[in-house]
Amino acid sequence: MITAGIDMGSRTVKVVFLEELKVEGAPQLKWGVKGKHMMFPDELDMDVAADKALADGLKEAGISREQVTRIVSTGAGRKQVRFADADVTEVSAGARGAVFMCPSAQTVVDVGAEEGRGVKANAEGRVVDFAGNEKCAAGAGAFAESMARALQLSLKEFGEASLRSDKSIPMNAQCTVFAESEVVSLIHSATPKEDIAKSVLDAVASRVCAMVRRVGIEGDVILIGGMVNNPGFVSSLKTSLGIDHINLPDMPEYVSALGAALIAADGRA
Amino acid sequence: MIANYGYKDGAGEFYISIDTDKCLACDADRACLTACPKGMFEIITDDYDDEVAAVKQQFRRSLAYDCTACKPAGGYASLPCSSACTPGAIKHSW
Structure with missing residues (x-):
C-alpha cells in the first residue's frame, strides 16, 4: 500500500509518498518513504499547484496515481486540495511526523515560512498541548x-x-x-x-x-x-x-507532509 | 489536548486555553457557545474526530480587544466563558 501526504505551506508545496514495508525479521519497520517532492508554486491557485506537485512527485517517485490508496492534505492551504481524501491541521501532521522521525521527542518546535509553533506530543505522535x-x-x-x-x-x-x-x-x-x-x-x-x-x-x-x-x-x-x-x-x-541538544531530522521541510501520509496510513482522518 | 488560541505581542500574552479532553463529556451543555457575548466559541470536529470547543478563527488575532469588555474593568466579577464552562476547560492567560 502507498499513501501520500501533501503539505500546502505558505511558501512551498511538499509531497511525501509512504510505502508499507514487509521486512522479514523487522516487523517494527512498517512504513518507508517511497518518494518526496517540493515545489515553489508559481501561480495563486493553490488547487492547481497541488495538482502539479502531486503529478511531479508521482513522476519522480516512479509510481502511478492508481497505486496511491489514500491522500491526506495539511498546511495553510489544506482545504484547497481537491483530490485529498481528508485534511488535518499542520499541528497534528507535524507532531505525527516528528515523533515518527524521532520517537524519543515529546516537544516539537515547528518553524516554517509564515508560522512558528510549539507542540507537546505523546509517544504515538498525538498532540497533547499546542500553542x-x-x-x-x-x-x-x-x-x-x-x-x-x-x-x-x-x-x-x-x-x-x-x-x-x-x-x-x-x-x-x-x-x-x-x-x-x-x-x-x-x-x-x-x-x-x-x-x-x-x-x-x-x-x-x-x-x-x-x-x-x-x-x-x-x-x-x-x-x-x-x-x-x-x-x-x-x-x-x-x-x-536553555538546552544543549535539539534533534534535527533529515528532510525537515517534509516532516508535516510525512505526518499527513502517516495519518493517511493510519486511516484516522 | 490543551489548545492555546491567541498570540503574544508587545502588549503581552493573550491566549485562551481550552482543555479539549474536558469538552468530550461536556456537562455544561455547550454553555460556552452562548455565554460569550461576542459568540467567539464554536464546536469543531478536531483531527482526532472529537467534537470540541474552539475559538473562531476571526477572533484569534484580536483577543486582547474582544475580551476586554468581560474583564473586571468591564463590570464582570468573573469571565462569563470560564464561569459557564463548569468542567473548567476554558482559561485566559491574562
Missing part, C-alpha cells in the same frame, strides 16, 4: 529571510554569519515591520553584519521560545520546518530554550 502565534510573523522564517535580504546576504550566508558573532544586541520591536527599521538603524550605525544576523535570529528564537514555554518542555526536543537548515537559528534556539 502558536496567530498574529506575529516575527517568530517565523519569512522574517529571517526578509532581514537577510536587507543585509544583502543569502539565507545560508545569513545563518553562517550569525555563528561568527558572540555579541547579544536585543531587538526590541515585536513587529516585523518595526524590527526591519531597527535592522536598518543598525546597518547605518555600522554594526557588523554578523552581529545584526545574530540579533535577528536571537529575536526569532525568543519569540518561538515563548510559544514552546507555553506548552512546556518534556522529553527530547525536535525542530522541524525550513528553519532547521539555518545553523544560526538552531544555535539561538538552543540558547533561548
Whole structure:
C-alpha cells in the first residue's frame, strides 16, 4: 500500500509518498518513504499547484496515481486540495511526523515560512498541548529571510554569519515591520553584519521560545520546518530554550507532509 | 489536548486555553457557545474526530480587544466563558 501526504505551506508545496514495508525479521519497520517532492508554486491557485506537485512527485517517485490508496492534505492551504481524501491541521501532521522521525521527542518546535509553533506530543505522535502565534510573523522564517535580504546576504550566508558573532544586541520591536527599521538603524550605525544576523535570529528564537514555554518542555526536543537548515537559528534556539541538544531530522521541510501520509496510513482522518 | 488560541505581542500574552479532553463529556451543555457575548466559541470536529470547543478563527488575532469588555474593568466579577464552562476547560492567560 502507498499513501501520500501533501503539505500546502505558505511558501512551498511538499509531497511525501509512504510505502508499507514487509521486512522479514523487522516487523517494527512498517512504513518507508517511497518518494518526496517540493515545489515553489508559481501561480495563486493553490488547487492547481497541488495538482502539479502531486503529478511531479508521482513522476519522480516512479509510481502511478492508481497505486496511491489514500491522500491526506495539511498546511495553510489544506482545504484547497481537491483530490485529498481528508485534511488535518499542520499541528497534528507535524507532531505525527516528528515523533515518527524521532520517537524519543515529546516537544516539537515547528518553524516554517509564515508560522512558528510549539507542540507537546505523546509517544504515538498525538498532540497533547499546542500553542502558536496567530498574529506575529516575527517568530517565523519569512522574517529571517526578509532581514537577510536587507543585509544583502543569502539565507545560508545569513545563518553562517550569525555563528561568527558572540555579541547579544536585543531587538526590541515585536513587529516585523518595526524590527526591519531597527535592522536598518543598525546597518547605518555600522554594526557588523554578523552581529545584526545574530540579533535577528536571537529575536526569532525568543519569540518561538515563548510559544514552546507555553506548552512546556518534556522529553527530547525536535525542530522541524525550513528553519532547521539555518545553523544560526538552531544555535539561538538552543540558547533561548536553555538546552544543549535539539534533534534535527533529515528532510525537515517534509516532516508535516510525512505526518499527513502517516495519518493517511493510519486511516484516522 | 490543551489548545492555546491567541498570540503574544508587545502588549503581552493573550491566549485562551481550552482543555479539549474536558469538552468530550461536556456537562455544561455547550454553555460556552452562548455565554460569550461576542459568540467567539464554536464546536469543531478536531483531527482526532472529537467534537470540541474552539475559538473562531476571526477572533484569534484580536483577543486582547474582544475580551476586554468581560474583564473586571468591564463590570464582570468573573469571565462569563470560564464561569459557564463548569468542567473548567476554558482559561485566559491574562
